[in-house]
Amino acid sequence: MDEIIIATCSLEIGKAADVNTVLVDGRMVLHGGRATSADESGIVAHAEAAATTIFDHSCFVPVESDTARLAMTQNTTQRAHALRGLVGGIVGTLATIGVALFLPKPMALEFLSIVLGGIAFVYFGFVLMDGRVREMLFEFGNITLTLTFAFLGLWIAPYWLAAGYFIHGIWDAIHHLGGVQTKIPRWYIPFCLLYDWLVAGFIIIWWR
Amino acid sequence: MIRKRFMFLGIIGGLVVPFALTLLPKEYARDILVVLVGYFGGVYLGIGLSTASPKKVALQDGVSALFFGLALAGLWVSPLFLALACFAHAAWDFITEHPKALNTPIARWYVPTCVSFDILLGVFILVWWW
Numbered sequence A: 001m002d003e004i005i006i007a008t009c010s011l012e013i014g015k016a017a018d019v020n021t022v023l024v025d026g027r028m029v030l031h032g033g034r035a036t037s038a039d040e041s042g043i044v045a046h047a048e049a050a051a052t053t054i055f056d057h058s059c060f061v062p063v064e065s066d067t068a069r070l071a072m073t074q075n076t077t078q079r080a081h082a083l084r085g086l087v088g089g090i091v092g093t094l095a096t097i098g099v100a101l102f103l104p105k106p107m108a109l110e111f112l113s114i115v116l117g118g119i120a121f122v123y124f125g126f127v128l129m130d131g132r133v134r135e136m137l138f139e140f141g142n143i144t145l146t147l148t149f150a151f152l153g154l155w156i157a158p159y160w161l162a163a164g165y166f167i168h169g170i171w172d173a174i175h176h177l178g179g180v181q182t183k184i185p186r187w188y189i190p191f192c193l194l195y196d197w198l199v200a201g202f203i204i205i206w207w208r
Numbered sequence B: 001m002i003r004k005r006f007m008f009l010g011i012i013g014g015l016v017v018p019f020a021l022t023l024l025p026k027e028y029a030r031d032i033l034v035v036l037v038g039y040f041g042g043v044y045l046g047i048g049l050s051t052a053s054p055k056k057v058a059l060q061d062g063v064s065a066l067f068f069g070l071a072l073a074g075l076w077v078s079p080l081f082l083a084l085a086c087f088a089h090a091a092w093d094f095i096t097e098h099p100k101a102l103n104t105p106i107a108r109w110y111v112p113t114c115v116s117f118d119i120l121l122g123v124f125i126l127v128w129w130w
Helices: A050-053 A067-102 A105-130 A133-155 A157-176 A188-207 B002-022 B026-050 B054-076 B080-099 B110-129
Strands: A005-007 A015-024 A028-036 A042-049
Touching: A015 B002, A067 A105, A067 A188, A105 A133, A105 A157, A105 A188, A105 B054, A133 A157, A133 B026, A157 A188, B002 B026, B002 B110, B026 B054, B026 B080, B026 B110, B054 B080, B080 B110
Parallel strands: none
Antiparallel strands: A005 A015, A015 A028, A028 A042
16 A cells, blocks of 8 residues: 655654654544654654554655645545534534533533633643643633633623634634644644634523 | 752742632632633643544543533532542643653643642642631
8 A cells, every 4th residue: 555644844854853743645643743754855754652652663654755646635634624623513512502501591601611711721731742832822822811701701791701712713713824833633623613603603692 | 950940830829829819709719710620621632632642532531521520510519629620630740741651741841830739729729618
């Protein structure tokens, strides 16, 4: 079987670097591992660390560059990530709305506030694994903002909570556009964006 | 030496935050602590999703759900669940990073800072609500 291995990082020849994502035939096999060598086009030749838990090292062999195949593989993978994220977002939203409707309104409001606080800190988990200071500062800023909205929603009016979810969705979009480059699983951004905006819409309709 | 410095940072946070909370009405302080425990859940979800091992993803996601449950229990049952969450969080941070346990490569400052902060916060909650 032909294997195409792509690293989304730019790896200098002869130097090791952290790898964001490694794809084999369009399937993500490594996220957040370490590449130890690459060929001239930046294709990962050897990877270690987390990859060993999923694939044997033997699959990380240099292959010839084939631009058309690489582009096709990347497009297919992007679509798969987007689809996975969107389906997950819809399922997550339905589950959250189900719990909120099941609870008395004041308890549901508290539940939705905790969820907003929780999803703000998911990015904190991502950036702790990423480790870059610039990204960490950006994420801290967003967490502070999101938590402020969570408390305003809890203590003043639920519409603040809806605003918090909506703004968190914008933060997801900023990640998607590359404004903040914290390492995140590709499917997570469409998942979280859809979830945030659907829950924001639900809160506005539900509290009216 | 560096770890001690970060631990000291956590101790300062663990003294300042409880002091600030005592200035608020207890109900508001509890809400803040509840969202903080929700954070324990969120952060492990992020850490879990950033690892390549499906087992670690499942484990961290499970732990995340557990902390989320503790946050709700702290809000609806007893604030003492929040203290339990703080101590559990300190322990899980240690397990997550330790080379002989989960060996997850987290930012170096996080575990010493968080462990000392969590323990002090847990003690504060126990004393304040007991």
